[in-house]
Amino acid sequence: MTLDITGMGAVAAVGSTPEEIHHRLCQGRLGLAEVTAFDTSGFRQKHAYPITDQPPGSDVPMRASGFLHAAVRQALADAGIADRAASCPVLVGTTHREQRSVELWWRERHPVRFPDLNFDAGLRAEFGFTDTHTFANACSASLTMLGMAQDLIEHGLADTVVVAGTDVMTESTFGAFDRIQNVPDQVRPFDGSRRGMMMGEGAVAVVLERPGGDRGRARARLRGVGVNCDAAHATAPDAASVEAAVQQAHQRAGITADEVGLVMLHGTGTVLNDQAEAAVLHSVFGRVARQPMVTGIKSMTGHTLGGSGLLSLIVAAQSMRHGLVPPTAGLDELMPEAEGLDLVYGEARATDVALAQVHSIGMGGLNAIAIVEGVTS
Numbered sequence: 001m002t003l004d005i006t007g008m009g010a011v012a013a014v015g016s017t018p019e020e021i022h023h024r025l026c027q028g029r030l031g032l033a034e035v036t037a038f039d040t041s042g043f044r045q046k047h048a049y050p051i052t053d054q055p056p057g058s059d060v061p062m063r064a065s066g067f068l069h070a071a072v073r074q075a076l077a078d079a080g081i082a083d084r085a086a087s088c089p090v091l092v093g094t095t096h097r098e099q100r101s102v103e104l105w106w107r108e109r110h111p112v113r114f115p116d117l118n119f120d121a122g123l124r125a126e127f128g129f130t131d132t133h134t135f136a137n138a139c140s141a142s143l144t145m146l147g148m149a150q151d152l153i154e155h156g157l158a159d160t161v162v163v164a165g166t167d168v169m170t171e172s173t174f175g176a177f178d179r180i181q182n183v184p185d186q187v188r189p190f191d192g193s194r195r196g197m198m199m200g201e202g203a204v205a206v207v208l209e210r211p212g213g214d215r216g217r218a219r220a221r222l223r224g225v226g227v228n229c230d231a232a233h234a235t236a237p238d239a240a241s242v243e244a245a246v247q248q249a250h251q252r253a254g255i256t257a258d259e260v261g262l263v264m265l266h267g268t269g270t271v272l273n274d275q276a277e278a279a280v281l282h283s284v285f286g287r288v289a290r291q292p293m294v295t296g297i298k299s300m301t302g303h304t305l306g307g308s309g310l311l312s313l314i315v316a317a318q319s320m321r322h323g324l325v326p327p328t329a330g331l332d333e334l335m336p337e338a339e340g341l342d343l344v345y346g347e348a349r350a351t352d353v354a355l356a357q358v359h360s361i362g363m364g365g366l367n368a369i370a371i372v373e374g375v376t377s
Contacts, residue, residue, distance in 0.1 A: 095141060
C-alpha cells in the first residue's frame with residue numbers, strides 16, 4: 001500500500017527546517033564545527049557536526065528531547081493535524097535516547113529523572129499524545145520505525161502515525177570513536193582517502209497517513225520499507241544482507257530496480273560501510289539501462305545516528321519536489337569500488353526523477369531501506 005507523507009519536520013547542524021536543510025545542502029554547506037560542549041583535550045578528534053545551541057564550554061540536559069519536540073511540532077503543523085494528533089501512535093527511533101543527560105548528571109549533577117531517558121513522557125506532556133513508543137535500534141532506527149508505521153496502517157491498526165528520530169552527541173560515544181578509528185577531517189563518503197565517521201546531531205519527524213485525506217497534496221509518498229537484522233558482525237555491514245533488505249523494499253513497493261532514479265546513501269565515510277554499500281549498488285543496479293544518481297548527506301550533516309535514515313528520506317523528498325539533488329561533499333578522489341556509479345558531487349544536480357531509495361545501515365546488521373515517491377511543487 002502506498003501511503004502519504006503529509007507532514008515533515010527536521011533540525012540538523014545545517015538548518016532548522018526541512019526546506020532550510022535541503023537548501024543549504026544543495027549549496028554544499030558543511031555543519032562541521034569545533035566541539036565545545038565538553039572538554040576534548042583528552043581526545044584526538046576536536047570536531048563534529050553539532051547543533052550550536054549551547055553556550056561555549058557547557059552543555060545542558062534533555063537536548064535530544066528538545067530537538068525531537070521541535071521536529072514533531074513542525075511535522076504536525078505541516079500536516080495540519082496539530083489539533084487532532086493526540087490519539088495517533090508515535091514511534092521514535094534513536095541510538096542514545098537521553099544518554100547525554102545521564103552523563104551530565106554524573107559529571108555535573110544536573111538533575112535527571114529516569115522516565116525522561118525515553119521520550120514518551122516528554123511527548124505526552126508536550127503534545128498530549130497517548131500512544132508513544134521509544135525504540136533504541138542503532139543507526140537504522142527511524143527507517144525501521146517507518147516500516148513499522150507502514151505495517152500499522154496496512155493492517156488497519158491506525159490511519160495516521162507520527163514517526164521520528166533523534167540523537168545528540170554523547171561524550172562517551174565521541175570518545176569511543178576517537179579510540180577505534182583514524183581521525184577524519186570531515187565525513188567523506190565513497191572517497192578514496194576517507195578515514196571514518198563523525199557524529200552529528202538532530203531530529204526529524206514525518207506524519208504518515210492512509211491515502212485519501214482532504215487537507216491537500218502529500219509532501220511525498222512512501223511505497224515500501226524493507227528491514228532485516230543479520231547479526232553477522234558487531235560493526236561491519238554484510239553486503240548480502242543489505243541487498244536482501246533492498247530487494248524486500250522493492251518487492252513491498254511493487255517496483256523494479258530500473259525505476260529508481262536516486263539513491264540516498266547511508267554513506268558514513270568508513271572503509272567497510274562504503275565498500276559494502278558500493279557492492280550492493282553494483283549488484284542491484286549493474287544491469288539497468290540508466291544508473292540512478294547517488295548522494296550522501298552525512299558528508300554535510302555528520303552521522304545523526306538514529307534519525308539519519310529519516311533525515312535522508314526527507315532530503316530525498318525535497319530533492320524530488322524541487323528538482324535538485326544535493327552533492328556529496330568531500331569527494332575528491334572516488335574510491336575504486338565506486339567506479340561506474342553516478343555519484344553527485346561538486347555541485348547540486350537538477351533532476352526530474354520520481355522515485356528514490358534511502359539506505360540506513362546499523363551496527364549489528366540492522367538494515368532498513370525505504371522507497372519514496374516524489375511529489376513535485
